[in-house]
Amino acid sequence: MDASRRLDGNAAAGLLREIFCWEMTSAAVTCGNCGATNAVGALIIYASPMGTVLRCPACEQPLVRVVRTSNDYWLDISGARCIQVTPDTAAT
Amino acid sequence: MANRLVSPIVWQRATVIETVRETPQARSLMLALPHWQRHRAGQHVEVRLTVEDGYQAQRSYSIASPPEAPYLMLTVERIAEGEVSPYLVDVVQEGDQLEVRGPIGGYFTWQASQSGPLLLVAGGSGIVPLMAMARHHALAGSTTPAHLLYSARQVDNIIYHAELEQLATEDQAFAVFYTLTRGAPPGWAGFQRRIDLDMLEDVGWPPAQHPLIYICGPTPLVEAVATMALHLGHAQGRIKTERFGPTGGS
Numbered sequence: 001m002d003a004s005r006r007l008d009g010n011a012a013a014g015l016l017r018e019i020f021c022w023e024m025t026s027a028a029v030t031c032g033n034c035g036a037t038n039a040v041g042a043l044i045i046y047a048s049p050m051g052t053v054l055r056c057p058a059c060e061q062p063l064v065r066v067v068r069t070s071n072d073y074w075l076d077i078s079g080a081r082c083i084q085v086t087p088d089t090a091a092t
Numbered sequence: 093m094a095n096r097l098v099s100p101i102v103w104q105r106a107t108v109i110e111t112v113r114e115t116p117q118a119r120s121l122m123l124a125l126p127h128w129q130r131h132r133a134g135q136h137v138e139v140r141l142t143v144e145d146g147y148q149a150q151r152s153y154s155i156a157s158p159p160e161a162p163y164l165m166l167t168v169e170r171i172a173e174g175e176v177s178p179y180l181v182d183v184v185q186e187g188d189q190l191e192v193r194g195p196i197g198g199y200f201t202w203q204a205s206q207s208g209p210l211l212l213v214a215g216g217s218g219i220v221p222l223m224a225m226a227r228h229h230a231l232a233g234s235t236t237p238a239h240l241l242y243s244a245r246q247v248d249n250i251i252y253h254a255e256l257e258q259l260a261t262e263d264q265a266f267a268v269f270y271t272l273t274r275g276a277p278p279g280w281a282g283f284q285r286r287i288d289l290d291m292l293e294d295v296g297w298p299p300a301q302h303p304l305i306y307i308c309g310p311t312p313l314v315e316a317v318a319t320m321a322l323h324l325g326h327a328q329g330r331i332k333t334e335r336f337g338p339t340g341g342s
Contacts, residue, residue, distance in 0.1 A: 003312075005311070006311050006315070007335045009199070011152060011335075013199075014101065017196060023196075023198040025197050025198050025199035042199065
């Protein structure tokens with residue numbers, strides 16, 4: 001993968017907000033592989049027309065995969081051990 | 093089918109109320125939105141263009157205006173092969189409408205109430221969300237010491253140059269440092285090289301002061317500066333990055 005195409009989890013903020021009722025880039029995700037905990041905004045994204053994959057910045061394990069089809073969102077969070085969402089009505 | 097109980101972020105029709113040419117490659121658009129919610133400095137919006145055959149293109153743009161502003165300001169830099177940015181930089185006129193949704197994002201944001209000195213590091217158009225922070229810093233009357241290090245190719249590519257000079261004069265707690273990577277005019281007082289460890293150490297704050305560090309720009313610059321900051325001993329949790337991709341725009 002071309003390293004210069006890396007983006008931050010921040011780039012998925014709008015997409016995640018289509019699915020979740022809270023602003024999600026401040027949510028904390030614990031990696032199921034290495035145990036590192038990071039904000040969604042600090043995860044690594046490789047932009048791809050196939051979908052959005054958010055990876056652990058420490059070990060690059062895929063933590064959240066989102067694919068949008070014409071009718072559905074497919075959300076695979078099997079790489080994450082835990083996602084902690086702190087409601088914040090001031091930031092949506 | 094799932095029924096939605098909470099409203100999603102909705103697309104709004106924004107009206108362009110003013111345009112400002114910032115550099116040969118960048119233009120600012122002042123937008124009025126029917127339902128705008130106060131944003132935080134550092135947040136972005138998504139802009140969607142629809143052409144006649146129904147094809148849609150959607151891009152993220154950082155907000156340049158501070159939360160205190162009565163309008164939304166975006167500054168867009170033209171990407172040579174871009175689908176959206178050439179239209180926004182060269183074609184859109186006052187009175188035109190754009191589909192916009194936001195504000196989006198809560199991670200790469202700064203509020204004047206946050207503690208610790210502030211170090212902002214921008215590469216190219218990465219200045220845009222950091223400008224929202226600098227403007228917010230001034231308008232909120234923040235006494236938090238803030239330094240901006242801004243890397244641009246040439247002096248003509250410095251976005252908001254005059255306003256940054258004015259902010260540095262009027263806002264006693266704010267200072268700006270420039271570095272030019274592709275040649276400087278005679279008498280240039282700023283740096284003339286890519287950002288390196290010495291520069292970051294000179295301009296920034298010692299790790300013992302626990303500065304908050306925001307880095308935004310092309311992905312290679314952001315990653316290089318973030319690595320330097322860690323090397324200097326800054327805590328990972330105090331470093332926030334916003335990568336704009338290979339060319340510094342999307």
